[in-house]
Amino acid sequence: MAKTIPSLADIETITIGSRPPGRPDDGGRGGGERPPSLPEGSYRLAMLFALASIGMLFLGFTSAYIVRQGLGEDWHPFSPPSILWANTALLLMSSATLHRARSLLRREAIRESLRWLSLTTLLGLLFLAGQYEAWRQLTAQGIYLSTNPHSSFFYLLTAAHGAHLLGGLLALGYLTWRGWRRRLLLMGTPDHLKRYGALVGTAALYWHFMDGLWVYLFILLFLWR
Amino acid sequence: MTQAVATHEAPKSFIRRYIFSTDHKVIGLQYLFLAMAAVTIGIVLSLYMRLRLAWPTERWPLLAKLFPQAMAGGTISPEFYLSLVTMHGTIMIFFVLTTAPLGGFGNYFLPIQVGAHDMAFPVLNMLSFWVTLAGFLVLLAAFFVSGGAPISGWTAYAPLSAIGEIAGPGLGMGQNLWIVSIALFCIASLLGALNFITTTLNLRTKGMSMTRLPLTVWAWFTTAVLALLAFPVLLAGGILLLLDRVAGTSFFVPEGLIVSDKILPHKGGSPLLWQHLFWFFGHPEVYIAILPGMGITSHVLSTFARKPIFGYRAMVAAIFAIGLLGFLVWGHHMFVSGMSPYSAIAFSLLTLSIGVPSAIKTFNWLATLYKAQIRFTVPMLFALGFVSIFVTGGLSGIILGQTSLDIPMHDTYFVVAHFHLIMGVAAIFGIFAGTYYWFPKMFGRMMNDALGKLHFWLTFIGIYAIFIPMHILGIAGHPRRYAETAGFDFLAPLQPLHVFITIAALVTAAAQVLFFFNFFWSIWRGRRAEINPWRATTLEWTIPSPPPHDNFGPRAPVVHHGPYEYSVPGAAEDYILQTAPPTAVKS
Numbered sequence: 001m002a003k004t005i006p007s008l009a010d011i012e013t014i015t016i017g018s019r020p021p022g023r024p025d026d027g028g029r030g031g032g033e034r035p036p037s038l039p040e041g042s043y044r045l046a047m048l049f050a051l052a053s054i055g056m057l058f059l060g061f062t063s064a065y066i067v068r069q070g071l072g073e074d075w076h077p078f079s080p081p082s083i084l085w086a087n088t089a090l091l092l093m094s095s096a097t098l099h100r101a102r103s104l105l106r107r108e109a110i111r112e113s114l115r116w117l118s119l120t121t122l123l124g125l126l127f128l129a130g131q132y133e134a135w136r137q138l139t140a141q142g143i144y145l146s147t148n149p150h151s152s153f154f155y156l157l158t159a160a161h162g163a164h165l166l167g168g169l170l171a172l173g174y175l176t177w178r179g180w181r182r183r184l185l186l187m188g189t190p191d192h193l194k195r196y197g198a199l200v201g202t203a204a205l206y207w208h209f210m211d212g213l214w215v216y217l218f219i220l221l222f223l224w225r
Numbered sequence: 226m227t228q229a230v231a232t233h234e235a236p237k238s239f240i241r242r243y244i245f246s247t248d249h250k251v252i253g254l255q256y257l258f259l260a261m262a263a264v265t266i267g268i269v270l271s272l273y274m275r276l277r278l279a280w281p282t283e284r285w286p287l288l289a290k291l292f293p294q295a296m297a298g299g300t301i302s303p304e305f306y307l308s309l310v311t312m313h314g315t316i317m318i319f320f321v322l323t324t325a326p327l328g329g330f331g332n333y334f335l336p337i338q339v340g341a342h343d344m345a346f347p348v349l350n351m352l353s354f355w356v357t358l359a360g361f362l363v364l365l366a367a368f369f370v371s372g373g374a375p376i377s378g379w380t381a382y383a384p385l386s387a388i389g390e391i392a393g394p395g396l397g398m399g400q401n402l403w404i405v406s407i408a409l410f411c412i413a414s415l416l417g418a419l420n421f422i423t424t425t426l427n428l429r430t431k432g433m434s435m436t437r438l439p440l441t442v443w444a445w446f447t448t449a450v451l452a453l454l455a456f457p458v459l460l461a462g463g464i465l466l467l468l469d470r471v472a473g474t475s476f477f478v479p480e481g482l483i484v485s486d487k488i489l490p491h492k493g494g495s496p497l498l499w500q501h502l503f504w505f506f507g508h509p510e511v512y513i514a515i516l517p518g519m520g521i522t523s524h525v526l527s528t529f530a531r532k533p534i535f536g537y538r539a540m541v542a543a544i545f546a547i548g549l550l551g552f553l554v555w556g557h558h559m560f561v562s563g564m565s566p567y568s569a570i571a572f573s574l575l576t577l578s579i580g581v582p583s584a585i586k587t588f589n590w591l592a593t594l595y596k597a598q599i600r601f602t603v604p605m606l607f608a609l610g611f612v613s614i615f616v617t618g619g620l621s622g623i624i625l626g627q628t629s630l631d632i633p634m635h636d637t638y639f640v641v642a643h644f645h646l647i648m649g650v651a652a653i654f655g656i657f658a659g660t661y662y663w664f665p666k667m668f669g670r671m672m673n674d675a676l677g678k679l680h681f682w683l684t685f686i687g688i689y690a691i692f693i694p695m696h697i698l699g700i701a702g703h704p705r706r707y708a709e710t711a712g713f714d715f716l717a718p719l720q721p722l723h724v725f726i727t728i729a730a731l732v733t734a735a736a737q738v739l740f741f742f743n744f745f746w747s748i749w750r751g752r753r754a755e756i757n758p759w760r761a762t763t764l765e766w767t768i769p770s771p772p773p774h775d776n777f778g779p780r781a782p783v784v785h786h787g788p789y790e791y792s793v794p795g796a797a798e799d800y801i802l803q804t805a806p807p808t809a810v811k812s
Contacts, residue, residue, distance in 0.1 A: 039427045042345050046423045053415050053453045060461030060505075064498055068476060072493035146473035149493065156468065 043202040051209050054164060058213060061157060062220065068149050077150040080222045081137045087130035088218055094123035095211045098172075098204050105197050114179045117200070120207075121176050124169045131162055150221075157217050165210045171203045235774035245355075247347035248774060252354050253333030254667065259358060260325035260656075261741075263316050266365075268734050270313040277301040277708055279727035295373050304394050306708030307376035311395075312368070314379030315403065318510065319410050320361050322652045326517035327452070328357065328417060330659045331445040333667065335421060337765040338439050340430025340782045342775045345423040353416035360409035367399040367406075375400040378706070380507065383477035383499040387469040388491070391484050401470065404463050411460040414452045421449035430764075432784030437803065439763050439788040440534060443541050444520025447548045448513050454552070455509035462502035469494065497562055504555035511648045512551040515615075516544060518655020519586060522608045524788075525658050526590055528761045529605035530597035531799050533789040536589045543582035543589075550579045560631045569628045576626035583619055587612065602759070603677035604662035610685050611654040617689075618647030621696065636706075639699025642692045650688050657684075660744070665758050669770040670751030676743040680736055687733030694722045694729075760800050763788050767804050 069075050101116035135155070138144075145155045179196065236242050243251060273288065289296035295305040336344055344350045367374040375395040377386040381403065390397035425438070425446045438446075465476040469491070477499045478491035527534040534540060556564060556572030590612050599605065621643040625631045634640060664672050703710070703719055710716040710723075757766040764782055765772070782804045790801040 038345055042423055042427045045427060046345065046419045049419055049422050049453055050415070053418075053457050056454050057457035057461050060458040060502055061465075064461065064465060064476060064502065067495060067498050067501070068493075071495055072480075074475075074480075074493040145468070146475075149475065152468065152474040152476070156464070160464075 040198070043198055044205065047202045047205050051206065054209070054213075058157075058160070058217075061153070061160065065153050065157075065220065068153070072149075074148055075150055076148045077222070078138075078141075078143055078154075080218070081134045083130055083134050083137065084218065084222075087127050087134065088214065090123050090127045090130060091211050091214055094120045094127065095208050097123060098207055102197075102200060102204055105193075105200060108193065110179070110193075114176065117172065117176045117179065121169065121172045124165065124172065124207075128162060128165065128169070131158055134158070154221055157221065161210070161214055161217055164213075168203065168207050168210050172207065175200055175203055245351060247343070247351045249332050249336050249344045249347065249350060250667075250772060250776075252350050253329050253331070255354050256324050256328035256332060256357070257330075257660075259354075259361065260321050260329055263320035263324065263361060267313050267317040267321060268737065270309045270316070272730060272734055273301060274306060274309050274313065275727040275730045277306055278710075279724045281709065281711060292368070292373075295368075301708065303708040304376055305373070307378070307393075307706065308368075308374040308395050308399075310706060311376060311378050311403070312364070312374045315364060315407075316361075317649065318379055318514065319407070320357075320364070322514035322649065323410075323414070323452075323510070324357065325656045326521070326652060326659070327421075327445060327448050327513065328354070330441075330521070330656075330663065331421060331448070331517060332417075334663065334765055335442055335445050336424055336428070337768070337772060337776050338442050338763050339425060339428060340433050340764050340777065340784065341424055341428035342777060342781075344420040345428055346420050349416045350420050353413045353420070356409050356413035356416070360406045360413060363402050363409060364406035367395070367402040370398040370402065372397045372399050375403050380503055381466065381499075382503075383466065383469070383494075383496045384479065384482060387466055387477045387494075387496075387499070388482070388484060388489055389470055391487065391489075401467070404467050404470075408460055408463050411456040411463070414456045418449040418453040418456075421445055422453070425449075430781050430784060433803075436538070437784055437787050439520075440523040440537070440540055440544075441517070441520040443544055444516045444523075447544050448516045451509045451513050451516070451548050451551065455506045455513070458502055459506035459510075462499060462506070465502070466499065497559075497564075500559050500562055501555070504558045505552070507558060508555045509548075509551045511644075512547055514648050514652045515655070516548065518611055518652045518658075519544065519615075521655045521659045521662070522590065522611045523586075523593075524763075525604045525608040525662050526593050526612075527789045527791060528662075528759055529600040529602055529608075530593050531600070531791045532593055532597045533787075533791055534589065535592035535595075536585070537787070537789065539585055540589055543585045546582040547579060547586075550575060550582070554579065557626055557631070560628050561635045566628070573626055573628050577623065579626075580619070580623055583615075587616060587619075602661075603672070603674060603681060604658045604759075606678065606681040606685075607654050607658035607661060610681065611651055611658060613685075614646050614651045614654055614688065618643060618645075618651055622647060633702075634699055636704050637699035638695045638703045638705050641705050642695035642699060645695075646688075646692050650692070657681075657740070662759070663765070664744075664747065664751075665754030666765050666770045666772070668748050668751070669754055670747050670749075671754050671758065672747040672751060673743050676739055680739045680743065683736035683739070684733060687729055687736060690729035691726050691733060694726050698722055757802075760798070762786070762790055762800050762802055764803055767802055 097116050098120040101113045101120060104110075104113035104116060135158070138151070138154075143151050145152055175196075182192075235248075236246075242248075246252060246255075269291075276283070276285065276288070284299035285296070285301075286299040289299045292305070295302075295308065301309070332344070332350065336342070372390060373395045375381070375386065376393050377396065377400065381400070385392050386396065386400055388396070389400075425442060429435075429438075465474075468474045469476050469478055473490070475491040475494040477496055478489060478494040479496065480492035482489045482491065523534050523540060554572055554576045556568055557576045560569055560572075621639065625634060625640060625643055661672055661677055664670070698719055699705075701715075701719055703716055710720070754770050756768070756770060759766070764784070767782060768776060784803045785807045786801050786803045786805060788803060790796075790803075792799045793801055
């Protein structure tokens with residue numbers, strides 16, 4: 001029986017580098033040659049699915065919110081502290097600056113791009129500080145997590161969003177730091193730049209999603225009836 | 226493009242190689258061993274319950290050594306019985322039925338079967354395992370805290386689970402640990418699922434089109450999508466539950482609840498909200514457990530029937546349909562919750578419609594076997610056993626899917642029998658089929674055939690001996706979750722059935738010792754396996770056993786054939802490897 005089994009050498013394989021880059025004619029994208037790194041778009045793809053998952057988390061919270069709102073007479077919504085409007089503006093601005101950073105990166109204007117990336121990180125930090133300030137103002141008014149269901153959801157949703165945004169902030173901060181540290185290297189080799197661009201693109205996808213998510217939560221908490 | 230190829234050599238140090246490994250094969254084995262530890266604990270817990278049910282007044286001083294506090298005096302109190310119910314269910318569903326088929330076999334074989342050198346994100350993969358393990362340890366810790374393990378069941382229904390110690394033993398710290406454990410498990414599942422999805426979509430080798438994927442890969446892929454979308458909803462529910470418990474919020478606790486002569490301060494929450502969030506996750510979870518078993522069964526049936534799987538595309542469509550419908554039927558777990566009869570009808574119709582893709586799968590399995598020259602190897606026996614148990618458990622699902630029948634049966638042993646067969650035992654048979662089938666590839670040795678067959682027959686008969694009588698208990702109206710039946714006259718004549726079930730369970734559990742012995746003995750002493758002992762077609766059978774660190778070495782396979790080209794007319798052998806040259810078949 002052993003004789004009928006082809007050995008490794010009989011199996012057709014192609015060695016590294018024999019296939020021109022790009023999508024193979026038929027089927028898979030990854031193989032053919034041993035991939036030097038992940039196929040293009042893998043980070044982005046994984047991020048899209050991760051965002052679907054995060055979306056489900058907030059969808060779960062939303063359905064609880066809607067059900068709970070419809071339940072009792074104890075639902076006493078408070079009006080948004082004015083700082084939340086400023087925070088929203090900051091976060092929207094950060095999406096714009098991040099977009100600018102990416103388009104500069106695509107044009108290989110690295111130094112300028114890194115400046116805009118740094119500004120984005122700073123705006124994100126300011127947003128989180130502003131959210132904290134909103135919490136502080138509310139607690140000063142005597143509105144706590146357990147005060148009423150609306151305030152419970154306010155603290156829960158802002159905390160959950162803030163924790164996710166903090167993850168994005170860490171990613172942006174890391175990429176900015178790495179960019180400044182290795183900017184010469186970046187300018188030197190197109191491959192590094194491409195990889196860096198893909199990482200920034202993936203982080204941007206996450207960031208824009210968090211931005212949109214905040215707008216959604218803001219509407220859900222204060223404007224939607 | 227002249228890019229340096231990333232080196233992919235095996236790490237040298239023991240810790241990087243076997244403990245904090247990023248190799249999908251090592252991680253797969255870690256998941257499998259975790260599942261083995263978990264299943265052992267889960268079985269022991271179930272035997273404690275069975276002993277209590279069969280001989281309620283007996284003292285068990287020896288058994289009490291394991292739980293000296295909870296079993297003070299050597300008896301199992303009704304409260305401790307509920308702790309056992311909770312922990313048995315949670316351990317089995319999360320750390321066995323989700324961990325072994327997806328985390329274990331999926332991790333080990335998905336990258337190989339698509340022709341990749343590893344998962345897309347090896348570090349995330351490693352984290353996924355370690356977070357799962359942390360979740361498991363946190364769960365076990367619940368046994369050892371003051372009050373012991375929670376008594377609220379694996380479904381943790383509010384308000385019982387939401388109001389703390391006042392509601393009963395184990396509902397203090399034990400319940401908190403339960404929630405933390407499940408939250409960790411949710412996060413780990415997300416990391417794992419991202420890898421499965423990205424690897425399947427982006428790392429397939431040349432020629433491995435989606436329609437050439439083995440059905441195992443399709444099953445793991447769909448399961449990963451379900452996990453990705455279902456677990457976050459459980460996480461959301463878990464966070465709300467924890468806040469109700471520790472932060473004084475009222476998401477799930479209604480107003481004016483009086484427990485132990487005390488009015489609770491919560492107000493306005495809805496226990497039903499928890500049920501909706503829980504079962505929106507809980508029903509897809511059933512498919513997370515069973516779909517990989519369906520994939521393995523299809524794969525193994527085709528191999529040992531020496532025939533292509535019947536209706537490959539229909540099989541893929543059915544997996545998807547089951548996955549999709551799984552998100553629309555959660556309400557059938559809540560027929561007795563007082564839901565509107567109109568929504569109950571909708572949930573009922575959707576539930577019954579799952580019978581269609583399930584029947585497609587079953588008929589295709591039977592059609593694959595039709596006129597086949599079946600080789601009754603041990604993995605084949607377990608795959609056939611899977612089909613048998615899937616049908617038996619599925620038929621009672623059609624009964625329970627109808628509101629008018631579910632309402633009287635819901636809180637009886639009929640449901641216990643149903644879900645154990647369809648989700649527990651069927652999935653376990655899928656795991657056994659996978660273990661016997663892939664063992665030669667994972668360890669380079671064969672498992673003992675005679676022991677394997679003995680294990681199969683004892684388990685197969687034992688399982689039916691346990692669960693068929695449970696249906697009868699249920700039809701007779703025996704309530705589930707009760708430790709004590711002494712006070713109910715109508716249950717007294719059913720006691721001999723309990724004794725019978727317990728004896729069957731003890732024998733079946735003892736038969737698993739055969740499996741564990743066979744497994745560990747064969748790792749070191751089994752007959753050496755060839756590269757392709759089953760004469761199968763997929764990519765894992767083209768590489769050495771066990772596979773080297775980077776699976777395919779510096780070269781990647783090129784695929785020219787579908788996954789189930791068995792007994793192709795004109796071919797030299799009765800199987801064609803996926804990597805065989807396109808000219809392997811003379812037309």
